[in-house]
Amino acid sequence: xxRILVVDDSSIDRHMVGGxxxxxxxxxxxxxxxxxxxxxxxxxxxxxxIITDMMMPVVDGLQLVAAVKKQYPxxxxxxxxxxxxxxxxxxxxxLGAASYSPKxxxxxxxxxxxxxxxxxxxxxxxxxxxxxxxxxAHCSFVLNNxxxxxxxxxxxxxxxxxxxxxxDEGERVRVGVALDEALVNALYHGNLEIxxxxxxxxxxxxxxxxxxxxxxxxxxxxxxxxxxxxxxxEATITIRDEGxxxxxxxxxxxxxxxxxxxxxxxxxxxxxxxxxxVIYNETGNQVTLIKRAASGTAENxxx
Amino acid sequence: xxxxxxxxxxxxxxQDVLIVTPLRNLSSLADEDIIAEWETVQQQLTVSGVxxxxxxxxNLKYFGSTMLEVMLLLWKRIRPHEGRLAVCNVSxxxxxxxxxxxxxxxxxxxxxxxxxxxxxxxQPV
Numbered sequence: 001x002x003r004i005l006v007v008d009d010s011s012i013d014r015h016m017v018g019g020x021x022x023x024x025x026x027x028x029x030x031x032x033x034x035x036x037x038x039x040x041x042x043x044x045x046x047x048x049x050i051i052t053d054m055m056m057p058v059v060d061g062l063q064l065v066a067a068v069k070k071q072y073p074x075x076x077x078x079x080x081x082x083x084x085x086x087x088x089x090x091x092x093x094x095l096g097a098a099s100y101s102p103k104x105x106x107x108x109x110x111x112x113x114x115x116x117x118x119x120x121x122x123x124x125x126x127x128x129x130x131x132x133x134x135x136x137a138h139c140s141f142v143l144n145n146x147x148x149x150x151x152x153x154x155x156x157x158x159x160x161x162x163x164x165x166x167x168d169e170g171e172r173v174r175v176g177v178a179l180d181e182a183l184v185n186a187l188y189h190g191n192l193e194i195x196x197x198x199x200x201x202x203x204x205x206x207x208x209x210x211x212x213x214x215x216x217x218x219x220x221x222x223x224x225x226x227x228x229x230x231x232x233x234e235a236t237i238t239i240r241d242e243g244x245x246x247x248x249x250x251x252x253x254x255x256x257x258x259x260x261x262x263x264x265x266x267x268x269x270x271x272x273x274x275x276x277x278v279i280y281n282e283t284g285n286q287v288t289l290i291k292r293a294a295s296g297t298a299e300n301x302x303x
Numbered sequence: 304x305x306x307x308x309x310x311x312x313x314x315x316x317x318q319d320v321l322i323v324t325p326l327r328n329l330s331s332l333a334d335e336d337i338i339a340e341w342e343t344v345q346q347q348l349t350v351s352g353v354x355x356x357x358x359x360x361x362n363l364k365y366f367g368s369t370m371l372e373v374m375l376l377l378w379k380r381i382r383p384h385e386g387r388l389a390v391c392n393v394s395x396x397x398x399x400x401x402x403x404x405x406x407x408x409x410x411x412x413x414x415x416x417x418x419x420x421x422x423x424x425x426q427p428v
Contacts, residue, residue, distance in 0.1 A: 150330050173365045173396045180367050184330050199372070207338055210331075255405045263375065266368040266404050273403050 002118055003028045003047040007038040007064065008080070009056045013103075017051060017080070020110050027114075035059025039067055042075070049118055050077045051101075051110075054085055054092070062092055069096035070169060074128060076121045078113060080106065131163040136231050143224040145191050145214055150183045157228055157237060164230045166293045174274035175235070175291055181267035182239045182287050183224065190241025190285055191222035196264035235291045245284035311340045314347055319354040320423055321347050322416070323377070326362050329369040341373070348377070354386045355423035359416050361392035371404055378410070391419035 004027055008014045014031050021029050030047065032038040036058035038050065050068060054061035065077050076098035081089045089100045098117045101109045137160060143149050158176045161167050167175055188194050192213045199206040213219035222242035229236045254265040272278045277290040313324040323344060329337060347353060356377050360366070378388045390401065391413040401407045413419040 147331050151328075170396065177365060177367050177396075177400070180328075180330055184367075184369070188331060196372075203376070255403075257405075260405060260409065261375065261379065263372050266371055269403060270368060270400065 001026055001028050002049065003030060004114065005030045005032060005038060005041060005047040005050045007032045007035060007050060007052040007056070007061075009034050009053065013053060013080075017106065017110065020106060021051075021114065024111065035061065035064035035067070038064055042068070042072055046072050046075050048075070048121060049098075049114060050075060051080065051114070052077060053080050054082070054088055062088060062095065065092045065095045065097045073169065074121070074125055076117045078117055128163070132165065132232075134164065134232075136229070137164065138229050139227070141224075141226040143226065145187050145220065145222065145224070147184070147187060150180060150187070153183065153226065154179045157235075160228065160230055161235045161291065164235070165232050166230065166235045166291055168294070171291070171294060178271040178274040178278075178289055178291075179237065179239075181271050182237075182289060183226075185267055185287075186224045186239050186241035186243075189246065190243035191224065192219050193243055197262075200263045233293050236288060237290075238286060238288045240281075240286035243285055245281075245286075247284055248280045311337055312344050314344055316347065316350065316353060317420065318424075319352050320357055320420055321350075321353050321355070322357045322359055322420075324359045324362060325366070325370065325373075328363060328366050329373065330367075331369055344377070345380070348380055354381065354384060356381055356386065356388045357416065357419040357423060358388070358390045359392050359419070360390065360394070360397055363397065364394050365396040365400065367400070368404075371400070371406060374406070374410070387423040389413055389419040389422045391416050 004021055006014055006017050006021070006029060008017065018029050018031065021027055030041070032041055034056040035052070038052070039059060050064070052061045052064050059067070061079055065079070068075055068077050077096075079089055079092050079097050079100040080103050081100050082103050093100070098121070099113050101113045139160075141153060143153070154176050157179055158172050161175055162169075162172050188210065189196070192210060194206065194209055194213065198209065225240040227238045248268060251265045251268055252259040252262060254260070254262070254269050259265065268278075271287070271289060275289045276292045277288075279288045279290075280286065311326055311329070313326055315322040315324070331337070358374055374388065374390070381388065389411045392415065393401065393412060398407075398412060401410070401412055411419065411422040413422055
């Protein structure tokens with residue numbers, strides 16, 4: 001029986017929303033008077049769905065959406081919007097709200113909206129449960145030098161790592177930054193052999209050289225090889241380019257005040273900071289990035 | 304005053320401050336779309352009276368080294384003319400990236416656009 005938490009500081013509106021939902025015999029309805037109380041109830045146990053008003057004391061609808069998205073990402077939130085609050089609704093959707101229902105059309109829309117969101121949410125929960133049963137995942141990619149593929153690959157690997165329970169939302173961002181830096185390095189510095197120094201001294205020459213080498217052998221024939229191995233405790237991602245490699249120990253320390261104004265070296269700094277281990281091969285054309293599950297992260301919802 | 308509405312950098316001018324609002328993260332400065340918009344941003348620096356730059360990151364949760372390079376390149380352009388650069392509305396993750404790269408030691412990181420505008424306008428160079 002799905003539990004639905006209705007959050008509204010107006011007892012009249014709580015009663016109205018509750019009345020509409022209670023017509024569904026399978027739904028169990030609970031109430032909170034503001035976002036703060038809702039968060040206290042969530043800490044004790046999570047409902048399948050939250051319906052919230054926007055304007056409330058203590059913790060308002062936007063703050064509640066942000067907190068739920070961060071702490072309970074599998075619990076969807078539906079907003080009840082008033083006329084004139086469309087901008088706030090857009091903000092809430094950007095923050096991660098699942099849907100919204102205008103207050104003026106609750107009687108017509110609310111039950112249908114809840115049914116739709118519950119169906120999607122149920123699929124996500126089942127998928128999360130299934131992923132918690134996975135013990136190992138392995139995938140490989142061979143990319144040409146197309147920078148447009150990098151964000152999609154990063155997103156895919158982030159998603160995999162998060163589903164496997166290796167990282168939470170915050171760590172997902174850090175893993176994404178590290179992977180993006182490693183892939184960009186493999187493409188521009190590795191396969192196309194273009195130094196960031198050129199960008200520093202002559203931006204137009206840098207762009208022209210990128211264009212030229214993207215279609216010029218041997219640079220254009222090189223590929224980026226990516227393998228990812230995920231387990232509930234660790235993600236190991238290896239990125240290899242087909243360039244001549246480099247000596248990472250010779251990179252200037254970008255945090256040294258002397259080097260602060262130079263363009264290069266920061267990508268490797270971010271990789272080393274955001275991953276648990278970053279290992280280059282002897283040639284310097286392959287980097288292995290390792291992220292270990294934070295204590296407790298991989299223990300969630302075990303199969 | 305809104306100068307240009309684009310896909311990657313929204314650019315506005317407020318008195319002598321160029322306000323750059325990145326709309327998405329950047330992987331490189333070699334992408335065709337990015338190059339065109341990057342040129343536009345740089346051209347705004349030549350507009351008469353523009354002296355300082357504020358980066359407003361309210362649209363981005365995080366960014367990487369390419370965005371840092373963009374900021375660095377603009378800062379290098381304005382510094383000889385006694386220009387200042389400030390950053391505002393950064394997420395926790397973006398603030399961490401600025402701290403790691405030590406750019407928070409040379410650019411004020413402000414909680415709001417108003418605070419960033421105040422920062423670039425009020426302090427002596």
